[in-house]
Amino acid sequence: xxxxxxxxxxxxxPKKRMTRAKKLSLEEMHYGPxxxxxxxxxxxxxxxxxxxxxxxxxxxxxxxxxxxAKEQGFKNANKLKNLNWPSSNxxxxxxxxxxxxxxxxESAINQEQTGNQYYHLKFMSHIKETLKKADDIDxxxxxKADETKLSKRRKSVQENIKSKVFQVCGEIDHAVDMWQTQxxxxxxxxxxxxxxxxxxxxxxxxxxxxxxELNELLGKNPHPQLKEGYSYLSKQEQKDYYNFVRGIQTDxxxxxxxxxxxxxxxxxxxxxxxxxxxxxxxxxxxKIKSIDPLLVIGAMRLWIYNSKTNEIxxxxxxxxGGLGCKGTTLQNFDTRASGCKKVGVRTEHFIDRILDGGxxxxxxxxxxxxxxxxxxxxxxxxxxxxxKVE
Numbered sequence: 001x002x003x004x005x006x007x008x009x010x011x012x013x014p015k016k017r018m019t020r021a022k023k024l025s026l027e028e029m030h031y032g033p034x035x036x037x038x039x040x041x042x043x044x045x046x047x048x049x050x051x052x053x054x055x056x057x058x059x060x061x062x063x064x065x066x067x068x069a070k071e072q073g074f075k076n077a078n079k080l081k082n083l084n085w086p087s088s089n090x091x092x093x094x095x096x097x098x099x100x101x102x103x104x105x106e107s108a109i110n111q112e113q114t115g116n117q118y119y120h121l122k123f124m125s126h127i128k129e130t131l132k133k134a135d136d137i138d139x140x141x142x143x144k145a146d147e148t149k150l151s152k153r154r155k156s157v158q159e160n161i162k163s164k165v166f167q168v169c170g171e172i173d174h175a176v177d178m179w180q181t182q183x184x185x186x187x188x189x190x191x192x193x194x195x196x197x198x199x200x201x202x203x204x205x206x207x208x209x210x211x212x213e214l215n216e217l218l219g220k221n222p223h224p225q226l227k228e229g230y231s232y233l234s235k236q237e238q239k240d241y242y243n244f245v246r247g248i249q250t251d252x253x254x255x256x257x258x259x260x261x262x263x264x265x266x267x268x269x270x271x272x273x274x275x276x277x278x279x280x281x282x283x284x285x286x287k288i289k290s291i292d293p294l295l296v297i298g299a300m301r302l303w304i305y306n307s308k309t310n311e312i313x314x315x316x317x318x319x320x321g322g323l324g325c326k327g328t329t330l331q332n333f334d335t336r337a338s339g340c341k342k343v344g345v346r347t348e349h350f351i352d353r354i355l356d357g358g359x360x361x362x363x364x365x366x367x368x369x370x371x372x373x374x375x376x377x378x379x380x381x382x383x384x385x386x387x388k389v390e
Contacts, residue, residue: 037099052091065090068097069127079134092119165202168195172248179244186251200256204249214242270297273325280385283307288351290386298322299389303354308383312350313340313376314366330378339373341366354387
């Protein structure tokens with residue numbers, strides 16, 4: 001049996017990709033090589049610009065123009081990249097840097113100069129104007145940023161108070177204008193609005209200028225202009241007007257005084273009050289020991305024995321708040337009811353009376369001690385034993 005012939009399909013040869021070198025050579029075939037010195041011997045300015053328009057993109061044009069500007073002494077030439085200007089300027093600038101001699105345009109006013117001089121002066125002027133625009137734009141941006149910052153800036157406390165004073169004074173100003181026809185109670189007006197004392201304090205100052213004028217007017221030698229300005233009022237009406245404005249100031253100050261915020265006294269914890277308290281924890285000779293100093297805070301009465309001076313001291317609280325302590329000194333005690341006495345040889349007897357006695361006994365212990373009563377300062381030291389509290 002004859003073998004079947006297998007037909008082979010010839011693969012099409014892949015098209016060869018045009019290399020960049022060949023592509024450039026084709027471009028050069030159409031547009032020619034890059035313009036050099038002597039280009040305008042057989043080419044026009046249109047040919048020159050067409051070549052660069054085809055070969056250069058905007059980024060390359062910007063770089064070339066900035067380079068040219070920097071060579072001419074423009075330190076801030078980089079700002080040119082953010083502005084719009086014709087790319088042809090950059091292309092001609094490239095030629096100027098290469099030393100290509102450009103033809104002088106027929107539109108040039110001075111036909112005695114060369115083409116290069118014409119373009120150089122033109123670009124210098126253009127770069128100056130463009131950079132000035134850039135500076136103006138930057139300045140506007142800075143101003144806008146500053147305005148934004150100012151608008152976002154929070155008002156100070158004083159500015160807020162002043163603003164509220166102006167708002168409140170709007171109705172009062174109307175009352176001043178209509179003082180002869182409409183009665184006005186400043187205190188009631190402020191109370192109805194629940195104006196803060198701080199704002200009310202700022203109201204009298206707003207009407208002080210009127211008071212100063214009226215004081216001068218009602219004085220011995222008023223200024224002629226003042227007399228003329230208030231000539232529509234009789235002498236009595238001038239006094240009434242003064243009393244009306246003065247009443248606004250008085251009511252505002254009284255309202256501010258009556259509504260002054262009362263600061264609550266900060267409560268200090270017992271632990272913090274006795275933190276620095278120095279006392280004798282134990283007196284072994286007299287066989288006594290101090291109580292917990294926390295019990296002193298808020299107690300109505302405190303008994304102390306001084307092991308060094310052999311004295312017994314009684315501290316009476318001045319009010320229901322009880323005794324307090326600040327550092328090493330007792331607070332809030334009655335200086336008249338409190339006192340200390342020397343116990344002499346009967347130390348143990350009186351200590352026992354205090355430790356074991358009830359209210360009846362404790363009320364007369366100090367009277368049982370025959371020595372002279374001495375005043376107390378409230379200071380506690382390391383010689384003192386805290387015997388008892390009530």
